[in-house]
Amino acid sequence: MPRLVAPDMTETGWLEALPDLRPLDEPARALLSREAARVELKPGTVLFRPGDVCANFLIVLAGSVRVHLLSELGREIVLYRVTAGSTCILTTSCLIGREDYSAEGVTETAVSAVALAKPAFDALVAASPVFRDFVFHGFGTRLTDLMRLVSEVAFGRIECRLAEALIRHAPVGGTVPLTHQVLATELGTAREVVSRQLKEFERLGLVGLGRGRLEVLDTAGLRDLAAAASG
Amino acid sequence: MPRLVAPDMTETGWLEALPDLRPLDEPARALLSREAARVELKPGTVLFRPGDVCANFLIVLAGSVRVHLLSELGREIVLYRVTAGSTCILTTSCLIGREDYSAEGVTETAVSAVALAKPAFDALVAASPVFRDFVFHGFGTRLTDLMRLVSEVAFGRIECRLAEALIRHAPVGGTVPLTHQVLATELGTAREVVSRQLKEFERLGLVGLGRGRLEVLDTAGLRDLAAAASG
DNA sequence: CCCGCTCAGTGACTAAGTCACCATGAGGTT
DNA sequence: AACCTCATGGTGACTTAGTCACTGAGCGGG
CATH class of the missing domain: 2.60.120.10 (Jelly Rolls)
Structure with missing residues (x-):
């Protein structure tokens, strides 16, 4: 508190x-x-x-x-x-x-x-x-x-927007308590979309996933994704 | 002028x-x-x-x-x-x-x-x-x-947004000079999307189409569409 | 231990956006 | 008239995003 x-x-x-x-x-x-x-x-x-x-x-x-x-x-x-x-x-x-x-x-x-x-x-x-x-x-x-x-x-890809949101909310490689639903709300999309995208990020070694929590493993990698074709 | x-x-x-x-x-x-x-x-x-x-x-x-x-x-x-x-x-x-x-x-x-x-x-x-x-x-x-x-x-369907845009831009059943591209820009989408949707509207008898122009035939019908699940 | 809850995973489907390309028609030029 | 050029719009094939219905995993309280 x-x-x-x-x-x-x-x-x-x-x-x-x-x-x-x-x-x-x-x-x-x-x-x-x-x-x-x-x-x-x-x-x-x-x-x-x-x-x-x-x-x-x-x-x-x-x-x-x-x-x-x-x-x-x-x-x-x-x-x-x-x-x-x-x-x-x-x-x-x-x-x-x-x-x-x-x-x-x-x-x-x-x-x-x-x-x-x-x-x-x-x-x-x-x-x-x-x-x-x-x-x-x-x-x-x-x-x-x-x-x-x-x-x-209007123009951004979910992939990029999610990467940005992760960078904003999970600054330094620590584990943060973030549910997929919260991220979906953040971006104005559906939970399933976030889940699938996060799993893809996990496959790429960018994040670690766990129930109700999330760890950013590769900030630079996320930043690259966020930058690519973001407009 | x-x-x-x-x-x-x-x-x-x-x-x-x-x-x-x-x-x-x-x-x-x-x-x-x-x-x-x-x-x-x-x-x-x-x-x-x-x-x-x-x-x-x-x-x-x-x-x-x-x-x-x-x-x-x-x-x-x-x-x-x-x-x-x-x-x-x-x-x-x-x-x-x-x-x-x-x-x-x-x-x-x-x-x-x-x-x-x-x-x-x-x-x-x-x-x-x-x-x-x-x-x-x-x-x-x-x-x-x-x-x-x-x-x-974030939440609206293109169908509804296009119907709204048509109501806004073509008030009373007259023919207006509006290209698909202009409408796409209005909504922040792609021209092809507008073309297909307009063709559907035409099929439903809501609008009449012509090269570089457009006529609203059924404002009430468009209004119904715009109202349906618009948020 | 079970109940009930939140959280996440999945497949099948629809909607929207992208890409590449073609057809048409209007206007101007020669 | 014949031609060219350009804006316009039509189309199919494909990718991405969102929806729906459902399953299952973890977790805490009674």
């Missing part, structure tokens, strides 16, 4: 953990400190579902929120993750556009965050160029991510 | 054509009018390519800009269109994040637009809540669009 509140994240100190907000001027800093509510969430908490309306702006201080789309018939695809120091763009978008959520957000780990009600959010955006940049910049980053995702889903 | 400048879009009057900016306060309005440069573009003009850096914020007054991704090997997919009254979110994102473009933007028709250099854009965002909302709102809308696109590409 990860530490929820780092030593320097006291009631007033958490702001220091957000590098992009450090240049905040004093009035904005005071407003943010006063209005923001600390939130601690257990892993597996559903933050929002498609159709929910959005009430609060959220900045993640620690942990990871997974945002994914659900198909009508059980398939899923991970859109992006919100990690320490970033904001949930979908939440921002809903706040501003007064739209409903179109995806689902679930905490993957324990998550420490601050929440900001819409009026305070609006006031901060109006008052502080730094805060505005922070929000806008998050928007831009996610947008770029989503475009890359579209590109991968 | 569409009329480039509507009667009320005089040098000072084009602002009235943007409903979302009508509540602008007087100083912002003055700033916008003073700094914005009118631009007229011919159809087929490439506005930006992947890797380009971004210099200006752009608001489209009339016409349509198609923004699409290119795969390494010739395939394309349309991400969205920027039409009258809206802004190119990718441009905005690049301006703010100081990133390069990751897609290509081409005018589909003659396009009338206003351009705003970054300093003026920044000043307006800082000064005017209305302008800020305008920009943010565009962001949110596109974001939602992109998510829907991811969903369709």
Whole structure:
């Protein structure tokens, strides 16, 4: 279980953990400190579902929120993750556009965050160029991510995408707990497809397989695969 | 050839054509009018390519800009269109994040637009809540669009997506000039796939086909197809 | 020890994308 | 008119991906 509140994240100190907000001027800093509510969430908490309306702006201080789309018939695809120091763009978008959520957000780990009600959010955006940049910049980053995702889903081979996902999720030759289903969800494909592809990777000596776990044996080999004709 | 400048879009009057900016306060309005440069573009003009850096914020007054991704090997997919009254979110994102473009933007028709250099854009965002909302709102809308696109590409059947595209592009039973290749690009698939599917639609009496043109015969039938298992 | 569960393996099938190639027709040229 | 060229679209054979239905292996709790 990860530490929820780092030593320097006291009631007033958490702001220091957000590098992009450090240049905040004093009035904005005071407003943010006063209005923001600390939130601690257990892993597996559903933050929002498609159709929910959005009430609060959220900045993640620690942990990871997974945002994914659900198909009508059980398939899923991970859109992006919100990690320490970033904001949930979908939440921002809903706040501003007064739209409903179109995806689902679930905490993957324990998550420490601050929440900001819409009026305070609006006031901060109006008052502080730094805060505005922070929000806008998050928007831009996610947008770029989503475009890359579209590109991968539309043009990329499963072989390459799986290799990339393995590199991302299993950095250094250690054994990681990853089921085929989780990888399938990651890529937006079916479990059987992942199983077959993984078996092929095993045959090539790139990975070792076991029930509910997986070991990357040849990162370079995977990288080659990922690079080949990936667009 | 569409009329480039509507009667009320005089040098000072084009602002009235943007409903979302009508509540602008007087100083912002003055700033916008003073700094914005009118631009007229011919159809087929490439506005930006992947890797380009971004210099200006752009608001489209009339016409349509198609923004699409290119795969390494010739395939394309349309991400969205920027039409009258809206802004190119990718441009905005690049301006703010100081990133390069990751897609290509081409005018589909003659396009009338206003351009705003970054300093003026920044000043307006800082000064005017209305302008800020305008920009943010565009962001949110596109974001939602992109998510829907991811969903369709990842989960949707070509049959359904093609039916939807036909409904979108050929509203009322008239004959429209649309090649199979254009439709394939629209959906991010291959021309052969579209050809075969269209032939099937023709067999079902849903469309009439001809060289370089296409007629929707049964919109309701297409709508049924589009609705069936589309996610 | 058995029950029930999650996780993975498999074969047969359908859908989609790829490749190579040909046929057609429209427009311009000589 | 005859010809050429090019964009368009038709087609078969093949590969890759996704679906469906089912089997079996491991694992923990009662």
